[in-house]
């Protein structure tokens with residue numbers, strides 16, 4: 001039996017503590033006065049904790065082979081979550097607790113800690129960890145603790161008000177781990193465009209393509225929110241990690257938005273047919289039931305046409321320009337909102353420095369690193385919590401005596 005200290009009481013630290021306590025004495029150190037603060041915010045308070053498609057294609061990392069090895073444990077981890085009482089409601093492959101309340105997931109994890117007699121020390125913010133012979137010494141500003149093995153589960157930098165302020169990176173760096181550049185992900189994006197004030201507040205279905213240095217990289221379909229600073233919504237979030245990383249590398253980032261993703265692609269024909277179907281109508285009338293009105297006015301203004309114009313009276317050049325504006329609106333992205341407004345951190349401790357079968361550091365024996373602290377970020381849909389659960393579980397299971 002070893003004395004194990006887990007640093008951080010988020011998803012990854014809670015599950016690691018629960019699993020490690022089956023064989024070891026475990027002490028969980030949490031900087032806040034509560035564990036699992038972030039869990040309460042997840043999935044808009046409903047906690048989307050898992051997905052039926054846990055696969056490397058839904059994540060970004062520099063080391064997909066290691067990630068693949070880690071994710072192979074998903075069935076065992078999922079069965080464990082069920083065995084401690086988390087009962088799912090599944091919508092389109094997204095898993096929520098049946099209660100639809102994030103608080104139930106947090107309560108189940110904390111009750112399980114108590115049941116397994118894990119000692120939790122709150123308001124212990126680890127500022128320094130030293131390795132002295134076979135022991136680790138963990139220090140806060142006024143306390144000190146020695147142990148045989150450490151699991152670092154401090155999270156990244158996303159939403160620092162929940163406790164994840166990036167201090168884990170300094171702790172990992174003090175053991176000579178490399179930190180891949182950290183940037184916000186699952187975050188709204190700021191744009192430079194003349195329409196921002198006019199379209200603020202519009203929500204619409206779109207197909208959005210991400211271009212980096214004029215090359216199309218990724219595409220997402222879904223609802224987007226148009227704001228006075230840029231764009232938001234799930235499909236923007238799913239493109240944001242790649243966008244922020246590219247901006248960091250000083251690359252040109254733009255989005256190309258198709259505001260009519262489910263209509264046919266030959267818009268010239270579509271406009272002609274609609275014009276025939278309802279003749280003698282203005283462009284405003286042709287599009288009345290097709291586009292949100294505020295957005296329609298933005299698209300007219302951007303194309304230099306008037307809402308009173310009719311399709312027939314537009315020049316071929318104007319028609320082409322209008323169709324391009326509706327179906328291929330180019331938006332220059334300048335930056336993202338900050339870590340305060342993001343859901344997850346891209347970058348972190350490189351997976352190449354971790355044994356993916358155990359989550360143990362390849363640099364310091366008996367040091368384990370898990371969760372968002374690592375260089376792995378997933379799409380919206382429960383992938384990030386699932387990674388925190390899986391990596392935390394593996395570390396807890398792998399600690400040897």
Ligand SMILES: Cc1cc2nc3c(=O)[nH]c(=O)nc-3n(C[C@H](O)[C@H](O)[C@H](O)COP(=O)(O)OP(=O)(O)OC[C@H]3O[C@@H](n4cnc5c(N)ncnc54)[C@H](O)[C@@H]3O)c2cc1C
Nearest residue numbers: 008010011012031042043126155163164371372382384385
């Ligand atoms: C608003 C919001 C909504 C989200 N929604 C979803 C969702 O629906 N589905 C999904 O999959 N993901 C979601 N995420 C992301 C997901 O919550 C995180 O990826 C996941 O919780 C990370 O878990 P973690 O244990 O690695 O880190 P965290 O949950 O960040 O926990 C880290 C813990 O460590 C503590 N800590 C940090 N430093 C120290 C230190 N030096 N000493 C002691 N303690 C320390 C912190 O106080 C914190 O309690 C959301 C995130 C946000 C912000």
